[in-house]
Amino acid sequence: xxxxxxxxxxxxxxxxxxxxxxxxxxxxxxxxxxxxxxxxxxxxxxxxxxxxxxxxxxxxxxxxxxxxxxxxxxxxxxxxxxxxxxxxxxxxxxxxxxxxxxxxxxxxxxxxxxxxxxxxxxxxxxxxxxxxxxxxxxxxxxxxxxxxxxxxxxxxxxxxxxxxxxxxxxxxxxxxxxxxxxxxxxxxxxxxxxxxxxxxxxxxxxxxxxxxxxxxxxxxxxxxxxxxxxxxxxxxxxxxxxxxxxxxxxxxxxxxxxxxxxxxxxxxxxxxxxxxxxxxxxxxxxxxxxxxxxxxxxxxxxxxxxxxxxxxxxxxxx
Numbered sequence: 001x002x003x004x005x006x007x008x009x010x011x012x013x014x015x016x017x018x019x020x021x022x023x024x025x026x027x028x029x030x031x032x033x034x035x036x037x038x039x040x041x042x043x044x045x046x047x048x049x050x051x052x053x054x055x056x057x058x059x060x061x062x063x064x065x066x067x068x069x070x071x072x073x074x075x076x077x078x079x080x081x082x083x084x085x086x087x088x089x090x091x092x093x094x095x096x097x098x099x100x101x102x103x104x105x106x107x108x109x110x111x112x113x114x115x116x117x118x119x120x121x122x123x124x125x126x127x128x129x130x131x132x133x134x135x136x137x138x139x140x141x142x143x144x145x146x147x148x149x150x151x152x153x154x155x156x157x158x159x160x161x162x163x164x165x166x167x168x169x170x171x172x173x174x175x176x177x178x179x180x181x182x183x184x185x186x187x188x189x190x191x192x193x194x195x196x197x198x199x200x201x202x203x204x205x206x207x208x209x210x211x212x213x214x215x216x217x218x219x220x221x222x223x224x225x226x227x228x229x230x231x232x233x234x235x236x237x238x239x240x241x242x243x244x245x246x247x248x249x250x251x252x253x254x255x256x257x258x259x260x261x262x263x264x265x266x267x268x269x270x271x272x273x274x275x276x277x278x279x280x281x282x283x284x285x286x287x288x289x290x291x292x293x294x295x296x297x298x299x300x301x302x303x304x305x306x307x308x309x310x311x312x313x314x315x316x317x318x
Contacts, residue, residue: 002038003071003176006097008090009041009059010078010113015051017076017107017165024169024185031184032177042066044090052079063093072172073101077108077127077162082134084113091117098155103172105157107165114158115139124153128161129199147198147306160199167195197307212254215240223263227270227290233259267291268304275313282309 005025009018018041025037043049043059050056060066075094078084094117098104106114111127112135114120124143127135132146145151150159150168159168166189174182186193210217219240223231236259237247251259267289274285286297294309301309 002035004068005037005039005072005074006042006066006070006101007039008044008063008073008075008094008110008113009049009051009057010044010076010081010084010086010090011049012052012078012080013049013057013076014078014108014162015053015055015057016162017078017110018051018057020163020166021074021107021169023189024166024173027185027188028173028177028181031181031188036177040066040070042093044087063090066093066097070097070101071103073097073104074157074168075104075106075110075113076165077106077110077112079109081109081112082131082138086113086116094119101155103155103157105159105168107159107168108161111135111158112138115142120156120158123156123158124151125156125158126151126160126199127158129202130161149195149199161202164195164199166191197311199306211256212251215242216251216254220262220266224266224270227267228288229290231263231290236263264300265304268300271297271301271309272305272312275309276316279313279316282313285309 007018007021022039025039029035029037040060041057043062046059046062048056048058073094094114098119104119106127108128109131111120111125112131115135115138120139120142122141124145126132126145126148129146132144136142136144148160149164150157150171152171157168157172159165170182170186170191170193173185183193210220219236222239223236229235233248234244237244240247242250248259251262255262270289271285274280274288282297283294286294291297291300298308301312305312
């Protein structure tokens, strides 16, 4: 019998969070030569669902009349999902449908909706990198992994932002139909079978920005214009006209991180731009942004971005 996949789509849903997984499951049907999947879009109310892009989806059923049992329940994300207010009928449907399903999960910020319903308590989860911190703060019992593309924890499957919904759906196909079918689906959809690296390679979260009082911001601008210099707390403090100890305390209090941490972020941000726009070799980049060696750049880059500078460079220059 076909496995019935339900995708809950709220008004304002991110279209690709729904369409991406649907295409993966549809291609799996073609590659298998059978119909292992039957997909249904579930709306919060009857009628068309307007997506965040303005395009409309037509739900197969609403939470008020979708009473069948599902093999898999997925909740699609939406730009407003972090603060969405769900009606009781939607909450009740999610709890019933997920409770009776073999597995359930979310795409992108759909994790907030599942978390709000209590269906993620104590789980390892992921979501869009830009929302991971907010999810962890709102639901401290969750173990939020901001670099993961997708996570499997018991019955729960969660994915990172937007296109990671395809990665999640492909992982579900591999679970159900095996690696060969999943590889063929990936080939036809021109996507990675296993995407290299995590989602932090796409993140701009945590990059350095100006902060604090004017003397601190002026010092930060000077650093950004002279990253190749061998900066330290002592040299930054001297430029600001303060003692190293006082400067370090003031910087941490007003900017929110230590001078050393800010400096490393600034250098990584500049390195990313050089790799993206100029396609320079990592050794050249290391020297231009002030790392003492390419190995030092590599270690810091992997820590912040999740992949090596060489791998990052390949994303922009073939």
